[in-house]
Every structure is written in structure tokens, then in C-alpha cells.
Amino acid sequence: MGRSPCCEKEHTNKGAWTKEEDDRLINYIKLHGEGCWRSLPKAAGLLRCGKSCRLRWINYLRPDLKRGNFSEEEDELIINLHSLLGNKWSLIAARLPGRTDNEIKNYWNTHIKRKLYSRGIDPQTHRPLGSVSSTNKASNNNNSNCSNSSSSNVNRFQLETKQSAVSLMQVPANIDNGGADSAEDSNGSSGLSSEEVFPQISLELSIGLPFPFQQSRFSSVDLNQSQQQQQQQRATYQLFKPTAPDVCLCYGLGFRKSQACSCSDSVITTL
DNA sequence: AAAACTCTCAACCGCGCACAG
């Protein structure tokens, strides 16, 4: 038994969106809010797949999107985050207000990769291009290609990178990688923490949430709670949403109350 | 001027995860 299709292929438009379709989608979401993407197309009078609507809204129509060129600071932030997180574009996007995962992914593939190559840095491993053997060894350790990009991860490039705008966060070693593998090697085979190896880099990080704050970004965190707690959290979230304070990156990444996360409960419960 | 080529990025596809029943 195969997976049922997400929508009827025959009666849906594909390809570029028209102005009229955009307007319909915007108007519908203005009135009813985001969510329930599967039923949205019909309700909004769109001959589109729900996934297509979601993508169009998230990547293009959302009012808080920051369009235009990436700044130098954003470039460096993306590079740093990629060295920690690998191709986890959604996590990277969560740290860049107004930018989408798709946008960052495209930008990475078209600009930053080239930029890193020109610096003599392998964009996947964030190591100097010459160090083939170590790279191969790393990628042979498991099947994930880029995931090891974040391994051993605070490397020469990062040291050379300006650290003023963003300090790197240490990804806890016990994170379930789920393909991210980011932390797998974060301490390196030496057993030393990144801080021990590179004491000049502060691995503490608190970053404000992208605005507007999106509950969905944190749903995976909520899901770890009991149902009752979830309801409480959602209710609390609704109460505090407009003035939600900064929340530590550990939390945003799903490492809540891990060794690396020292957030106070008061901050956490505002979610 | 136009054909060929390159680049960019919006959109699609398929998979995995989490939840509800």
C-alpha cells in the first residue's frame, strides 16, 4: 500500500504562481491565519496543492520576509551556522530573521560555496581544501555526506572569521542527530570540547527569535511534552506571543534542558 | 542581432516525523 498523494494531481495548477493566486492566498491567510494547508486551497478557491500554497506563503508571500541581497554579516552567520549544523537550512533560517530556508539554501549553493572555495575552504567540511585525507576519513565514518561538515567543527576558518557578530554555540554531543550529525564529532576524537580547543571562541549564544515568532518552529520541542503540558504551553504562548523575550538557541534547536542549555524555566514556559 | 551558454531561484518531489484514532 503506497502513500496517498497529497492532492489530486489532475486538478491542480503547477509552476509559477499568478498575481491572482497570490492575492487569493494572501487574503485567505489574512482572514484565517496559517495552518491546515491541505484544506486551504479548496477553502481559498485555489487550484493548488496544499504544499504548494505553504511553500509559496513561507518562501515568498509572508509579510516579514526580508528581500534583497544578503549582507556580509548574514554571509558570515550562515557560514558559521552551516559549520555547526550542516545542511539544516531550516535551523539556519531560524537564526536569520526574514530569511527562508529555501532562500538560504539557494544562496549557499550559488554564492557562499563559491566564496568558500575562493578562500580555499571546502564548503562541506569547512576545512582547508588541501586536507583531503581528513575529509575523506570523516565522510567515511558514516553515510551522511555533509553532516560531518559540522564535525570537529570549530576550525581554522571559523577562527579566521570575525566572531564579533555571532558567537558560536556548542551543539550538545548527546543530541539525537536524525541525520544532522552535527554534534557527533563536535568534541572531536580527542575528547576536548570546542571551548577547550578554541578558548577564544565563546560558545554561549542567545539570539532573539525571528519576527514574527512562529509557533510551528518549535512544535517539535513541544511535542516532547505531555499533552497537558503542550496545551499549557500553547495557551501560554498565545498569552505571551506579542512580547516573547529572547530565547536561547539551545531551546530553538530542540536541546532544551540539555547540558548545553541553561535556560531558566521562566523563559521556556513563555513558549 | 541572435544563438549559445551560464546563472539564479521559485517551485516541485519524495521522504521522515509526529500525531490522532
Next chain:
DNA sequence: ACTGTGCGCGGTTGAGAGTTT
């Protein structure tokens, strides 16, 4: 425990714009 459903993610594609020949 199992299955179906919906959502979100990352990889890939392809149309169109831009550049070169």
C-alpha cells in the same frame, strides 16, 4: 502497536533572466 494523515524538510529541477560569443 499499528496505520493513515498532515506537515516540514532537504535535495533537485527547470524556466527565465543575464551574459558571452
